[in-house]
Amino acid sequence: xxxxxxxxxxxxxxxRPKIIVPIVGKTEAEILEAAVQARDLDCDLIEWRIDFFExxxxxxxxxxxxHKVKEAIQKPLLVTFRTKKEGGExxxxxxxxxxxxxxxxxxxxxxxxxxxxxxxxxxxxETIELAHQKGxxxxxxxxxxxxxxxxxxxxxxLSLMEEKNADxxxxxxxxxxxxxxxxxxxxxxxxxxxxxxxxxxxxMGALGMVSRVSGEVFGSSATFGAAKKAxxxxxxxxxxxxxxxxxxxxxx
Numbered sequence: 001x002x003x004x005x006x007x008x009x010x011x012x013x014x015x016r017p018k019i020i021v022p023i024v025g026k027t028e029a030e031i032l033e034a035a036v037q038a039r040d041l042d043c044d045l046i047e048w049r050i051d052f053f054e055x056x057x058x059x060x061x062x063x064x065x066x067h068k069v070k071e072a073i074q075k076p077l078l079v080t081f082r083t084k085k086e087g088g089e090x091x092x093x094x095x096x097x098x099x100x101x102x103x104x105x106x107x108x109x110x111x112x113x114x115x116x117x118x119x120x121x122x123x124x125x126e127t128i129e130l131a132h133q134k135g136x137x138x139x140x141x142x143x144x145x146x147x148x149x150x151x152x153x154x155x156x157x158l159s160l161m162e163e164k165n166a167d168x169x170x171x172x173x174x175x176x177x178x179x180x181x182x183x184x185x186x187x188x189x190x191x192x193x194x195x196x197x198x199x200x201x202x203x204m205g206a207l208g209m210v211s212r213v214s215g216e217v218f219g220s221s222a223t224f225g226a227a228k229k230a231x232x233x234x235x236x237x238x239x240x241x242x243x244x245x246x247x248x249x250x251x252x
Contacts, residue, residue: 003197019223027054046077051089053065062104066110077110081114101127112138148176154187155191159191171201181210200222216245
């Protein structure tokens, strides 16, 4: 039985996969406009991709704006700095990455925090410990924008996230064939059978889109839907995502 994670009134790991919508504005005005619009979308959580924010290298600015974003969305908030090497917008030193997260956890408003699996071990653990002290859940993630690792390797990475005490384990991979999509789905099903944390998995691009709507069958507890601007290839428009998930639901 996979553990569930509850944030606000949303529980990941049971029922339909939860819908997460990213907001990706550059200026404070753009971000808050997107936040207000996201509040009215049919989604469960909002992800703020802070690597798009023009003042992201000023941790206090990020922390202050997080309160405004949280107030605007009135839904659980996932904050993510996606590093350049994993498909993000900005090249940033590891120290700056962890400084931003530390300030956000100490003085910001955040419900879930995205931490990349292959960042340096010690600051990752310090960040996780601080997050848990503050009641913030950790979504640990890994992205491969070029290929799909073997089923064994996908399971290994997700298991490593569990070992590092992540609350939710996430992986996104790029398929180069339909077989690659099956590999991701098989790895998800295998991991689901033994996981102690909710999983979020996806095969990206048009080829992998089926993985974004079949989470209830294979074991992915959430999916990302595009509001206006997608933050990753293959995201389904949020306007149709809920219907797709409902149509593919299991009994109950």
